[in-house]
Amino acid sequence: MTTSSRDLKIISRDTWGARPWQGTPDTVPPAKRTEFYVHYDGAHPITRTGYAIVRAIEAVHIGQGWSGVGYNFVVDQAGNIYEGRGWNLQGAHCPGHNISAIGVQIAIGGDQEPTAAALSACRALYEEANRRFGRTLTKHGHRDGFATACPGAKLYAWVKDGMPAGGYKPAPNPGGALPGGTGPDLARYQVTINGLQYGYGAKGAHVTKVGQALVKRGFGTHYTSGPGPVWTDADTRNYAAFQRSLGLKGKAADGVPGEDSLKKLLGTPPGKVTAKPAPPFPGADQFGPGRTNSHINLLGQQLVKKGFAKHYTSGPGPKWSDADRKNLRDFQLSRPELRGDADGLPGPKTWKALFS
Numbered sequence: 001m002t003t004s005s006r007d008l009k010i011i012s013r014d015t016w017g018a019r020p021w022q023g024t025p026d027t028v029p030p031a032k033r034t035e036f037y038v039h040y041d042g043a044h045p046i047t048r049t050g051y052a053i054v055r056a057i058e059a060v061h062i063g064q065g066w067s068g069v070g071y072n073f074v075v076d077q078a079g080n081i082y083e084g085r086g087w088n089l090q091g092a093h094c095p096g097h098n099i100s101a102i103g104v105q106i107a108i109g110g111d112q113e114p115t116a117a118a119l120s121a122c123r124a125l126y127e128e129a130n131r132r133f134g135r136t137l138t139k140h141g142h143r144d145g146f147a148t149a150c151p152g153a154k155l156y157a158w159v160k161d162g163m164p165a166g167g168y169k170p171a172p173n174p175g176g177a178l179p180g181g182t183g184p185d186l187a188r189y190q191v192t193i194n195g196l197q198y199g200y201g202a203k204g205a206h207v208t209k210v211g212q213a214l215v216k217r218g219f220g221t222h223y224t225s226g227p228g229p230v231w232t233d234a235d236t237r238n239y240a241a242f243q244r245s246l247g248l249k250g251k252a253a254d255g256v257p258g259e260d261s262l263k264k265l266l267g268t269p270p271g272k273v274t275a276k277p278a279p280p281f282p283g284a285d286q287f288g289p290g291r292t293n294s295h296i297n298l299l300g301q302q303l304v305k306k307g308f309a310k311h312y313t314s315g316p317g318p319k320w321s322d323a324d325r326k327n328l329r330d331f332q333l334s335r336p337e338l339r340g341d342a343d344g345l346p347g348p349k350t351w352k353a354l355f356s
Helices: 051-063 116-133 152-160 205-217 233-245 259-266 294-306 322-334 336-341 348-354
Strands: 035-039 073-075 081-083 101-106 138-141 190-193 196-199
Touching: 035 116, 035 152, 051 073, 051 081, 073 116, 101 116, 138 152, 196 205, 205 233, 205 259, 233 259, 259 294, 294 322, 294 348, 322 336, 322 348, 336 348
Parallel strands: 035 101, 035 138, 073 101
Antiparallel strands: 073 081, 190 196
């Protein structure tokens, strides 16, 4: 039987024994809520029951330096709903979506089957969110917004099937279990550099080498064991922290290695290097204030790949902006042979260096 929003019974933080907030999260105006994100607990099955589930999540999240439970709500297999951040507080469950989204963890892990009661409770939370915020929120699994295996193949299939509840039958798996998944929903979180794969589905000594280098640089806080030869959520989160330390933002800091960031981490990335010729320099008159063309977009994309994107707040795009100039100048200043021409406008020498 489907649980409706009128039937919701939410176990409060006080009831399940939450610790005081370690710094109260910000309040989010209802008008900013537009999404609903579903999560799971990770690679290992959940064996705890009752209040112990949400208390264990709280301990992990506080240990990561968060204010408390990062999800807005947690749902157990019995269909109990536990308050985390609740309806009004900013979550800590999906970078870039913590304000816009209500995040709900269904407390399963690994290949556990979600129960009909858990799915019904989650669906009821979704319906109540729509009612409270006066709009139909878009439905997402965690991997839609971040490079992660979460919410697992089974819950992700359920979300993509529209989150049906009551008499639920598992939908076909759209992406495959990890590690080793090759579905289209995971392919965008994979990259091949010098013939070696990084991101989800990646395995091998080169993955271990990345993890060891992250630890050496001080970006290993998300490892609870390892690093090892299989790419996990911990690798993604640690690599994203490393990317942010380089000044990368947004999609440029999604935890998936790029050629330039990997070179900065490892020196010379392993694998076979195939040189690519630089595209022909289109001419200095194609760049600067008032110019709009594909060459500007190409330049911006290459700056992002090289790790010189800190001045972009959006884009890059085909219209020349002061952010393009500042990022290109940073790149020029980073190269001794270009410093004498570091005006933020490309010439043949800068163009060749940018695409080398």
